[in-house]
Amino acid sequence: MNTEKVTTRLQLRGYGATRYQAEAITKNLTAVANQGRAYAYPVSDVVASIRQYLQRPRIQPATRQILEAVLQALLERLGNVIEVPFGSSTNPEINKLARQLTQARSRTDSALAELKATAATLKAKYNM
Template sequence: MNSHKITTRKQLQGYGATTYQARVLTQSLSPVATQGKTYTYEITGVIASIREYLQRPRIKLVTCQKLESVLEALLNQLGNIIAIPFGKSSDLEISRLAKNLIQSMAKTDQALAELKATAATIKGKYVELSPD
């Protein structure tokens, strides 16, 4: 993938959004690339779009819950880390080990998020094919 984290409408559907919601959330965004015949969008733009959509006054509870789960999945895919001040410890060895542990956990979380993104893409493709 690119240095930018990207997602597709099918992936959003795999995370739980409806076809309509995936289209509305990405409608105002410019695609950054294509994967085959599918447009890809920056995750940060989709996150902002979801947060803006959730501010609507007449949104239903079920829709809100679905979009919250999609938002959580996208945030996990970004892999943002909150720094913990281990450097203030008097034992430098513990500080170094704690920093290594956090970095390893972040890599593991990132790999898990990427696997979930792949699973969501596959799920989104099969949701479209299944008769309702």
């Protein structure tokens, strides 16, 4: 089962990107699926594309600000940052509970990011 997270140009517009920016970011990417009539691109590929786009020397400050906000929203969706407790206790019960807490927090953050993605899609779709 493929659980790779995807995004569309419409969703990128919902995050705040303009139509041109969404097209420029995804222009060289390969669509992995269709969501309705829209092409869906892997979030990790879109993140890499935005980072590459931000490396351009003549990018306008407003464009940079918009793309950094979109990048942050997409990174939240990936949720691949794991906090490592370096000062953890040697008590196995506390370690087990800390691991469960971290996993529950990760699932909650992931669900919230997916809800924000849905909200961004609806925002762009209905021009809100």
